[in-house]
Amino acid sequence: MHGFFLLHVSHTHGLQKHSADARAFSFIKILNLMQNMSYPPQMLFVENVVGFEVSDTHDQLLEVLSSLNFNLQEFILSPLQFGVPYSRPRYFCLAKREPMRFQNASVNNKLLRTPMCLSQTVTSTSQDSDHQTEEEQDPVCKPVKDFLVKEADGCIQNGTILQDYIVPPNLIERWGNAMDIVYPESKRCCCFTRSYYRYVKGTGSLLATSENLQWVPEEKLPISSLKELRLRFFTPREVANFHSFPSSFWFPDHISFRQQYAMLGNSLSVAVVGPLLRYLFAEA
Structure with a gap:
């Protein structure tokens, strides 16, 4: 299986540059390369800041995935929805190339704002949750x-x-x-x-x-x-x-406080990404 794991931030809140943002160039380059691969990736994971879902770079992502016969599911999720008292909403895109399928194929091509469908059984697509706050979606958090x-x-x-x-x-x-x-x-x-x-x-x-x-x-x-x-x-x-890092995680002594905070600020929430990856790799 040819796997592919991608993390990237390209959307700019203030200037709204979208694909003209220099930080999007590498992302777009990868999208272009994917279309010419003899063996394109079979699975794709994309993380980005909220706002990416309305950018033209996002439109290019969907166009490429469609041309390569990917099934995809999109999410905007926060650690608050996983019991962690931390507001960090992020955009995620999971994609599987045909004939691979998601366990919950009924929510393909939808932007979901709830982690409900990450379980094997789904009773709804939670469309009503689009206008809910993070606390309303999952108010039970640890202190x-x-x-x-x-x-x-x-x-x-x-x-x-x-x-x-x-x-x-x-x-x-x-x-x-x-x-x-x-x-x-x-x-x-x-x-x-x-x-x-x-x-x-x-x-x-x-x-x-x-x-x-x-x-x-x-x-x-x-x-x-x-x-x-x-x-x-x-x-x-x-x-x-x-960020739900394990207790065994540590920085080397020579890494300054500022460097540690900078790397953590650019990192991911394990509480959110873990269930998404398990769902992505689960067989239908």
């Missing part, structure tokens, strides 16, 4: 505290978080009103980007570690109160936990 490092992990000493992870007061003064703050009991945190730890605005959530204050999301606390929350960055190990 953030289940993903925090323990003292044995080396990130906590004598019950105190290492100073490297504490958010400096000057950053709170400048960006406090733009920070996304979560507590250990929270059931959701924002997506961590490759710029997490270097910047605090729009790069991921911060953890409030004070035990004396209660965070009210609907209200904006004054800067003085934010400083009392004892905010800290999530550690690289914790970000890896939100």
